[in-house]
Amino acid sequence: MNNSMTSNSRTSLSYKLSFLAVILAYTVILLGAYTRLVDAGLGCPDWPGCYGFLSVPDESHEIAAANEAYPHAPVEADKAWPEMIHRYFAGSLGVLVAVLALIGFINRNKGEQPLALTFGLLGIIIFQAALGMWTVTLLVKPAVVTAHLLGGMATLALLWLLSLQLMQRPRQHDHWRRVGSPLVLSVIGLVILVAQITLGPGR
Numbered sequence: 001m002n003n004s005m006t007s008n009s010r011t012s013l014s015y016k017l018s019f020l021a022v023i024l025a026y027t028v029i030l031l032g033a034y035t036r037l038v039d040a041g042l043g044c045p046d047w048p049g050c051y052g053f054l055s056v057p058d059e060s061h062e063i064a065a066a067n068e069a070y071p072h073a074p075v076e077a078d079k080a081w082p083e084m085i086h087r088y089f090a091g092s093l094g095v096l097v098a099v100l101a102l103i104g105f106i107n108r109n110k111g112e113q114p115l116a117l118t119f120g121l122l123g124i125i126i127f128q129a130a131l132g133m134w135t136v137t138l139l140v141k142p143a144v145v146t147a148h149l150l151g152g153m154a155t156l157a158l159l160w161l162l163s164l165q166l167m168q169r170p171r172q173h174d175h176w177r178r179v180g181s182p183l184v185l186s187v188i189g190l191v192i193l194v195a196q197i198t199l200g201p202g203r
Contacts, residue, residue: 014113015166017100022163024093025156031086032152041140043079045070047133048087056080090132093155094125100162114165121158124151150198157190 035041044050051057051066056077063075101122104113131148138144 012112012166014100014103014107015163017096017103018159018163018166021093021096021100022156022159024089024096025152025159028086028089028093029152029156031082031089032149035082035086036145038079038082040079040082041145042073042136043076043081043083044087045073045136047136048091050080050084051075056084087132090128094129097121097125097159112166114162117158117162117165121155121162124155124158127151128155146198150194153194153197 035043044056046052051062051070053062053066057063057066057075058077066075097118100113101118104115104118107113108115128148128151131144131151134141134144135148
């Protein structure tokens with residue numbers, strides 16, 4: 001019977017969306033890293049659009065208008081596109097998490113989805129959006145960039161946890177009550193890893 005329950009959990013809409021969100025969050029982190037590597041963090045001087053457009057301006061009149069509005073940051077399409085693609089994927093992730101929160105709220109009486117975790121994720125995503133804006137408006141200030149990176153890692157980790165919990169329900173487990181359980185050990189390892197990344201490499 002437990003195998004049947006697990007199978008049903010894996011086919012539920014919430015589980016499918018949460019697993020898709022995990023893949024999307026991982027992609028967003030990779031795109032963010034690529035954006036930094038190609039020095040495109042300020043490829044668009046405004047937020048959430050790019051020079052006032054929904055995409056990178058490519059028409060001659062659009063480029064002229066953009067350069068006039070932002071004379072200190074002339075259009076560089078090779079830098080603007082990585083930034084905008086990152087924003088498109090991040091925005092899609094935000095919508096997906098919002099849908100998960102809505103589904104969870106609608107089905108709140110069924111106990112199929114951990115609401116605290118789901119709405120916590122939605123709060124982190126909203127804060128991540130604010131950090132994304134501050135990254136641009138504060139000219140990639142190190143503290144903001146670091147917080148943005150940690151927020152992305154937290155989002156990925158919590159989405160994976162949500163996916164695991166949705167896969168296991170409606171079975172009940174006591175992972176958090178057993179100190180030596182794989183889940184608890186994984187969380188401890190994650191905290192140590194995040195701390196190490198935050199501190200940076202040693203000299």
